[in-house]
Amino acid sequence: MCCLNKPINRKKNDIKVVNKRVKAKPPSTPSLNLVCDIDTLRTLIKKNKVRVVDVRKRDEYLKGHIKTAVSLPLAELLSNDDPESIIKILNNLGISDDTLVVIYDDTFGALASRVAWSFKFIGHRNVALLEVTYDNWKKLGLEIERKSNKYSKVSHSVDIDYSIFADAEYIENAQNDKNKIIIDSRERLNFLTEHIPNSKNIPYTMLRSENSILRNPSELKRFMENRGIDLNNEIITYCGSVGTLSGLAFFALKTAGISNVKLYPKSFKEWKSLGKPKTEFKDATYWDLSAE
Amino acid sequence: MAKSIDYDVLSSSKNKELETNEKWGLAEESEYFANKVKLYRQDKLNADEFRRFRLQNGAYGSRLNSEFSMIRIKVPGGDITPTQLEKIASLSESFSIGSAHVSTRQNIQLHWVQLEDVSEVFRGLAEVGLTSREACGNTIRNVMCSHFAGVCPNEPFDATPYAKAIARFFLRNPICQNLPRKFKFNFSCCPEHGYVRIADVGLVPTIRDGVKGFRVYLGGGLGAASFIGHLLEEFTPESRLLSTSIATIRLYDRLGNRENLARNRMRYLVSEIGWEKFQGLLLKERILVEATISIPTRKSYDGFLNTGDLNNTSISSTSTKSKIKLPVINSNSADTPYTRWLNTNVVAQKQSGYYSVYITLGAGDITSSQLRILAECIREFSLEKKARNTPQQNFLIRYIKADQLPKVFQKLSGNGLGNPGANTIVSTVGCSGTTSCNLAITNSHRLAKEIQSKFLELNIDLDKDYVDSTIKISGCPNSCGQHEVATIGFYGGATRIGTSMVPIYTMLFAGSTGENGELGKAIMRVPAKKVMDVVLKIFEHFKKERKGDEKLNEWIYKISNGNGAGEIKNVDDMKKLLLPIIELPAFSAAPDFYKDYGTDSNFVAKTARGECAA
Structure with a gap:
């Protein structure tokens, strides 16, 4: 199923919409700008207050990635980008409604942007692009690691932003x-x-x-x-x-x-x-x- | 000699990269342009007024699509720094098509820029001192100077500072903001190199009784009707360069034709009133200019001249009366790509131990990443930390030491910049043609590239017979490809064969540059898709007929003057032999012969109003 091809009205009826945006209280965590600078991300990683998402190919991720990052190759998201699947992805990556998310790639931010847009579309508010590519991050000699990160499953709400x-x-x-x-x-x-x-x-x-x-x-x-x-x-x-x-x-x-x-x-x-x-x-x- | 070399290379101004080139661009002109575009879009500025403004600032309308512009970046004297090249690379990536185009007048052009983004390109250019101001429009265009100036064994002194001082003096100068038409200065280094006979003002540096000066040629120029410039006087001392230039511009401004767009270049004025009358008027005008020129005006020019690398113009002790050929490095074998390149792309300078290296481009095109490689090469290997672009649409990196040459080649060739053939017929010239120009009828740009690749494939660069010969192609009769000063020149047109339109080129023979430059003579018309065959046929006959060591350009010159010694005595003989080749098969049998390069569509001659004469 590919919801994005369906007429908007029908789609709206298909999915249980939780209007969390209206009801929710202001989040306790600080919100991110659309682009997250290097220093902010490093601080957030140190404080363990961010989910970093690497959208490069899996084998690239395994060769090395930003500390604490999880892997979500863009192809995986695109293979099934209906809202239910995106929510499943968020849940599996341990991203709940209030998690700050910073996304990066090695393709001048274009792949990261597509993933970030999907997260926004599904109703995740705090998502930002890292200001540099992985290549630049590495060149600057910043923290990277090779171990695959996994976080416990969570349950993200759905609030599609048409x-x-x-x-x-x-x-x-x-x-x-x-x-x-x-x-x-x-x-x-x-x-x-x-x-x-x-x-x-x-x-x-x-x-x-x-x-x-x-x-x-x-x-x-x-x-x-x-x-x-x-x-x-x-x-x-x-x-x-x-x-x-x-x-x-x-x-x-x-x-x-x-x-x-x-x-x-x-x-x-x-x-x-x-x-x-x-x-x-x-x-x-x-x-x-x-x-x- | 060694003394002057050391001085050249070690003079402080040559080692500071950022300061080496003057600041031509002004940041505020970018904002001004952006505002004018807004006014134009809001219909508060009429189209004609806006067009004139746009052209004065160096932005042409693109082919049949007024949403986009071509930005012509002036490179006075062709002199450019790595930082400037890198900026052009990133501006092209951001706002153009990711590549730049070197023109035949030492400009660098960015094509297909959205009109609304032009101001951003101007902003970026100003950051590195560049401008496109007065690169188009009815004013003083980019001032050219031989790319060998400063390193040529035959030059009496380096003309570059004079070229730049003239460029500087007239840029934004009120006396030349609204001339009858464009106006061009070309400086050479010696009688051989340079395009002095085809400019409004062409200057050959010379020395008389120990005084530096020029032989000044006036009223030349290429176009639908071309003229060779006239020598003003035997010797014009450098102290009179400014007054001679001002006098010429004033005279032209006053007497030039402002009515007939097709006849408003200065060469028509000279031709109409006759050279002697023009010369007389000019010499009188110069006396007036000299009598009335203000001290501040004179001083500002002197200031511009002295900020140039004038030190380097100290009279060269190497200058001799007899003409020295620029020595090309000759390795006896050409069995490796390196030696092949060495043979045609590396030239020894007058400064012993130093070499200049050509980067052969395809019809002047270079990608952004290649521009960056070029910049790195200049920084790494050139002692003057600059390069020049050439009217042959190539680059020349100078002041390279012999032991560095293999490294230079390695770096260039690894990035598609190591093609051989720069000083041979392989380095084909082609204007932008239908790729971007409103006036173009044919795709001269692609044709030039096709010929170059074919020649490289056939190893033409290895054959010494083709050294110093040229092929130059324009997409219309207006001569931006300088077809009239080529050994074999072509300009594009359209004709009907049967019921089909066909792109066709008029072929010219025996044009040449330099102080004794002559215009080529039209020989015959050749369908676009037959140009390659015709050229190769000419080569075949040349090999059969030439005498001794005669080179192609020498043989062509002989034929075109009716002095052929073999079977082909003159142009008519040549035509007879070529006629069978240019015949086209029926359209139904071979429709491709009726199409132009670079398109699958049937050929139609579409043009729009030219913008040169705004």
Whole structure:
């Protein structure tokens, strides 16, 4: 079963929604920013107050990972990303409603973003991306270990946040809505070749800085201002196939201060398979500029 | 000689990487640009006004898609630091397509940048001292200087500081913000190297009675109609360089054609009123300029000149009357990739023990990661800690010691930067063509790359007969690919064969650069997909017909002047032999011959308004 493909309304009825967000008291643990800096994570690890999630391939994890981290390869999550399965994953990783979660990868934050988005979607509030990749962490000589970590099973509640989700039908309705902006996160030449009509291109490569998976908020905010994007606009991001690059864009836009951001996790791959219209640009042979 | 070398390399300014290059860019221009884009998007600035502004700041509209821009980064004199290259690498990754393109006028271009992101690229450029200001538009474009300036055995002195002082003086200068059309300065190092006859102002450094100066050529330029520049006077002392330049620009500003877009370059003015009249007016104008130039103006120029590495321009004791050929390292065998590269890509400098190394690119394209490798190479191996880009769309890293060469090659070749053939016909030039340019009719860019790979495959670089010959390709008659100064040049067009449109190139013979440079002559038209066959056929005939050690460029020159000694005596003979090759099979039998490179679609000649003359 793959819930994300179903119409939103039906899905809502399928799942027992615990409206914990409304009822719950403020959590006792501090909340995380969208991006967690190195020092904060190290402190949290020392105090044993965080669940670190490594989303690289399993064999990479076994070769070495950030201290206390658990392994959740992105492929495992994507193989079955309906809400029930995601909840099962959270439970198995020992992540309960109040657990602070910091996620990292070795793919400039894109894989981590996709996992973090899924956690958010299912209703986990305190989730952040680590500001650096594993490779950088290692290069800085910070704490790593090789032992596989396992934590006791817990029970996470379900509180699906449809406000951060979009499907093809939603995109279709947004295409002609001036207040809704569709963002394609793929690289420029892929965008020029074909894209969802009326979408704008913000390649994921724009979002990172030399030392961090995301630029600082003021810079990202300026980029959006340049693009004429208002903080009050609703933005829907998509990319090539599974929502990784656009997942990173999701967090970048959030970081820039835009509150209403949605991810189309099935992205352009699904859009094309559904035979939806696309805009192609064939008047220039831009691929021949590439020096590859 | 040794003394001047030590001075060159050890002079303090050469060892401080960050300070070596002047600050051309201004951060505030980035913000200003961002605001103008917003006004334009909000319809508070009309399209024409905005276009003019955009071009003045170095951003062209991209091919048939006004959402995107090409940013032309000026590299005055082609002189660039590792830090600047690294910045270009990251700006390209963030806002462009992850690669950069070296132009034939020593610019570095970033393509397909979203108009709204252009200001961010400007911001990044300013951080490392670069600018694209006045890289387009009706003003003074990037000031070129021979990439050998400072290391050329035949130069009387290093012209680089003069090129940079001129660039500096006119950048943002009110007297040249609204010329009838663009205006180009090219400096050479010696009579052989440099593109002095095809610029509005071309300058060859020379010394008379111990005084440094130039031979100044005016009114040259390539385009739909091209002209070779005229010598202003036998000797222009360096003290008159500024006044001569100002006088030329003032005269052109006043008399140049502002009505007819197709005839508003200075070369048309010179051609219309006649060289002698123009020369007379100019010499008078110069007297006026010299009589009225203010002390602060003069001083600011002198200041720019003195901040350059003027020390290095001390008259070189190595300069001799007889012409020395730039020695290429010749290993007798070419059996390893290293020796093959050594033969064509490494040149001995006038400073003994030091070498310059070419990085051969494909039609000027280089990826961001390659730019970073290039930067590392410069830091690690070049004593001047800088590089130059070349009009042949390559890079030149200079001041490398002989024992470092194997390491340099290892590093370059491990990253796709070790191709041989830089000083041979293998290093094909191609403008951006239909990959990004509004004016282009054909994909000259891809064709140049196809030819280069084919030549490498055929080991053409190993054959000394092809040294000093060139192939240069433009995607339209406007000559950004400089096809008129190539041994074999091509410019793109369209024609109808039967009921189908076909991309076609006009082939030219025997163009050349340098102080005695000549324009090529149009020979015949060749369908795009037949260009390779035609070139290889020419090579075949050359091998059969040439006399003694004659090289390809020498033989082509002879043929084009009707002095061939064998079966092919002149251009007509050549045409007769080539005609059977250019014939296309029927469309239904071979539709691919009717398509251009880089596309599966049937060919259509689509162009939009050019933006050069805004």
